[in-house]
Amino acid sequence: xxRVSAADPLKxxxxxxxxxxHPGNIGAAARALKTMGLGELWLVRPExxxxxxxxxxxxxxxxxxxxxxxxxxxxxxLGGVALSVxxxxxxxxLAVSLVTARExxxxxxxxxxxxxxxxxxGNETFGLTGHQVDRCRLLATIPADRRYSSLNLGAAVQVxxxxxxxxxxxxxxxxxxxxxxxxxxxLEHFFAALERSMIETGFLNPEHPKKLMPRLRRLFxxxxxxxxxxxxxxxxxxxxxxxxxxxxxSG
Amino acid sequence: xxRVSAADPLKxxxxxxxxxxHPGNIGAAARALKTMGLGELWLVRPExxxxxxxxxxxxxxxxxxxxxxxxxxxxxxLGGVALSVxxxxxxxxLAVSLVTARExxxxxxxxxxxxxxxxxxGNETFGLTGHQVDRCRLLATIPADRRYSSLNLGAAVQVxxxxxxxxxxxxxxxxxxxxxxxxxxxLEHFFAALERSMIETGFLNPEHPKKLMPRLRRLFxxxxxxxxxxxxxxxxxxxxxxxxxxxxxSG
Numbered sequence: 316x317x318r319v320s321a322a323d324p325l326k327x328x329x330x331x332x333x334x335x336x337h338p339g340n341i342g343a344a345a346r347a348l349k350t351m352g353l354g355e356l357w358l359v360r361p362e363x364x365x366x367x368x369x370x371x372x373x374x375x376x377x378x379x380x381x382x383x384x385x386x387x388x389x390x391x392x393l394g395g396v397a398l399s400v401x402x403x404x405x406x407x408x409l410a411v412s413l414v415t416a417r418e419x420x421x422x423x424x425x426x427x428x429x430x431x432x433x434x435x436x437g438n439e440t441f442g443l444t445g446h447q448v449d450r451c452r453l454l455a456t457i458p459a460d461r462r463y464s465s466l467n468l469g470a471a472v473q474v475x476x477x478x479x480x481x482x483x484x485x486x487x488x489x490x491x492x493x494x495x496x497x498x499x500x501x502l503e504h505f506f507a508a509l510e511r512s513m514i515e516t517g518f519l520n521p522e523h524p525k526k527l528m529p530r531l532r533r534l535f536x537x538x539x540x541x542x543x544x545x546x547x548x549x550x551x552x553x554x555x556x557x558x559x560x561x562x563x564x565s566g
Numbered sequence: 567x568x569r570v571s572a573a574d575p576l577k578x579x580x581x582x583x584x585x586x587x588h589p590g591n592i593g594a595a596a597r598a599l600k601t602m603g604l605g606e607l608w609l610v611r612p613e614x615x616x617x618x619x620x621x622x623x624x625x626x627x628x629x630x631x632x633x634x635x636x637x638x639x640x641x642x643x644l645g646g647v648a649l650s651v652x653x654x655x656x657x658x659x660l661a662v663s664l665v666t667a668r669e670x671x672x673x674x675x676x677x678x679x680x681x682x683x684x685x686x687x688g689n690e691t692f693g694l695t696g697h698q699v700d701r702c703r704l705l706a707t708i709p710a711d712r713r714y715s716s717l718n719l720g721a722a723v724q725v726x727x728x729x730x731x732x733x734x735x736x737x738x739x740x741x742x743x744x745x746x747x748x749x750x751x752x753l754e755h756f757f758a759a760l761e762r763s764m765i766e767t768g769f770l771n772p773e774h775p776k777k778l779m780p781r782l783r784r785l786f787x788x789x790x791x792x793x794x795x796x797x798x799x800x801x802x803x804x805x806x807x808x809x810x811x812x813x814x815x816s817g
Contacts, residue, residue: 346718352711375714417732457728458735460603463626467597470724473717477708477725481668484709509802518805530798538789547781551760554769555806 324427325483329355330472331392331399333447334438338363342372342380343469344436349376351476352483356383357392357433372469389435389450390499397430397496398423398539401443401451402475404464412453412537419455420478430496434475439468449529450499452536497545505545506532512556575678576734580606581723582643582650584698585689589614593623593631594720595687600627602727603734607634608643608684623720640686640701648681649674652694652702653726655715663704670706671729672736685726690719748796756796757783763807 330348335341341364345356356379358364364385373380386392393399400419414422423432435451437443448454457466457474466474497505510528513519519527540548581599586592592615596607607630609615615636624631637643644650651670665673674683686702688694699705708717708725717725748756761779764770770778791799 343718343721346716347721349714350708350710350717350721372718374718375716457601458731459601460731463600465597465626466601466724467594467623467625467720469718470594470598470601470721473721473724474728477728480709480711512806513802516805516808518802527798530795534789534791534795534799538785540785544781544785547778548785551764551769552806554767555763555803557767 323352323483324424325352325479326354327427327431328353328423328479329357329392329396329431329433330476331357331359331389331433331435332361332468332472333359333389333435333443335361335364335436335468336439337468338366338369339372340439340468341366341383342369342374342376343467344472345369345373345379345383346376347469347473347476349379351473351480353476353479354379354382356380358383358385359389359392360387361385389447390503393433393435393450393499395431396433396499398426398432398453399435399451399499400433400453400455401435401437401448402455402457402471403437403443403448404456404459404466404471405442412533414453414455416455416457416475416478417482419453420475420482422453423479424482426496434479436468436472445529449532452502452539494539495542497540497542501542501545502535502540505549506535508549509552512552515556574603574734575675576603576730577605578678578682579604579674579730580608580643580647580682580684581727582608582610582640582684582686583612583719583723584610584640584687584694586612586615586687586719587690588719589617589620590623591690591719592617592634593620593625593627594718595723596620596624596630596634597627598720598724598727600630602724602731604727604730605630605633607631609634609636610640610643611638612636640698644684644686644701646682647684649677649683649704650686650702651684651704651706652686652688652699653706653708653722654688654694654699655707655710655717655722656693665704665706667706667708667726667729668733670704671726671733673704674730675733685730687719687723746793748791748793752793752796753786753791756800757786759800760803763803766807 332341332344341361348354348356369380370377400423426432437447457471514521581604583592583595592612599605599607620631621628651674677683688698708722765772
């Protein structure tokens with residue numbers, strides 16, 4: 316299990332690389348993590364791993380590579396995570412909650428003092444997919460030149476890890492008591508229940524879902540819901556719908 | 567000659583790589599420069615340049631590579647420069663002033679609004695020599711983990727260029743287009759409708775409301791809802807409840 320470390324939030328942060336094509340980038344990422352005092356590298360369906368290229372570019376950080384966790388899905392990599400931040404170079408249609416790397420780092424460090432957090436990076440060529448973005452509670456970007464904003468994956472990981480370390484060093488201690496944020500699983504269950512209710516009542520047509528669920532995901536992600544709040548929201552959805560489809564047992 | 571640009575200090579900064587061993591790092595540096603809006607790459611006695619590895623890692627920044635100036639000495643690369651900053655991972659005995667990358671960036675940008683400035687990077691293995699350090703007016707370091715502080719050269723260039731860009735942008739205005747936030751009235755109408763629905767379904771007991779509405783208000787306030795989102799939420803509440811209390815006219 317992931318050990319919560321109040322003493323060092325950097326140890327409580329996962330760097331999640333999705334469908335990485337070049338093993339050299341995985342090695343570069345491992346080195347970037349280690350230089351900044353991070354250690355948790357999670358790999359979702361890497362194309363080639365382990366690989367000598369990864370070892371070579373990891374340089375003195377092969378221990379981080381060896382401890383890297385390979386997962387079959389992003390949901391698995393985000394298990395137990397309270398704040399997941401998608402790192403993207405693109406402005407997206409529905410990317411309402413887009414903050415800079417620096418601001419994201421401050422928020423991640425605040426959360427990571429009490430609960431696991433994660434930064435999520437997409438494939439080198441395609442970036443994060445819509446499905447992957449949906450799993451993130453916040454999007455962050457490195458303010459780059461608009462004419463050429465494509466950082467190398469290893470370089471982007473370096474900048475984000477650097478900002479995380481600066482944020483951790485800047486804060487002597489938690490200024491506000493941290494909230495008990497809902498876990499990834501809790502949120503996904505809530506989204507699923509909400510979607511079911513909307514389909515049952517005909518508000519959401521599964522044949523033509525439009526952007527309804529992505530919009531709702533982003534809205535609630537922005538709020539960074541607490542455990543208790545997800546509880547309340549699920550209760551409301553249940554209460555509003557329970558007697559709808561005719562006589563049912565309450566509960 | 568180097569053209570002074572008051573409008574864009576980033577165009578007035580040289581990134582100088584000394585005796586670089588791996589051409590891939592030169593390519594990675596070119597890409598790092600371009601993504602951050604810099605363009606002046608100076609190479610002091612590179613071991614292999616030009617080289618296909620450099621081209622490959624430069625990706626979309628091969629134009630920066632092609633314009634790179636190859637010099638026989640650091641003094642040549644620093645000709646006309648008003649502030650030269652040596653970038654180092656090591657603490658040195660006779661260190662001139664040692665500042666963080668962030669502080670160095672602020673100083674460099676200030677100078678570069680009027681005069682050329684430069685960041686100087688040493689060889690991958692040996693770093694800056696004493697002779698090279700002597701040519702720098704300031705030393706800067708990336709605050710890294712002391713147990714493993716050795717960043718890849720390309721990654722270090724990326725972090726410094728990133729900090730330069732952040733320093734240059736610091737005085738700029740809002741970078742992201744603002745969202746169409748819901749008005750006060752819109753939100754209050756939504757809260758009222760939500761409260762009515764919860765009372766009708768018995769989820770909220772108006773005799774003992776506890777903290778339910780204040781909690782929901784806080785939650786949705788945190789999300790800073792857009793007009794469109796309030797619309798959607800009201801639609802959902804309506805759809806979930808409309809047939810509940812027995813046969814009613816839809817609408």
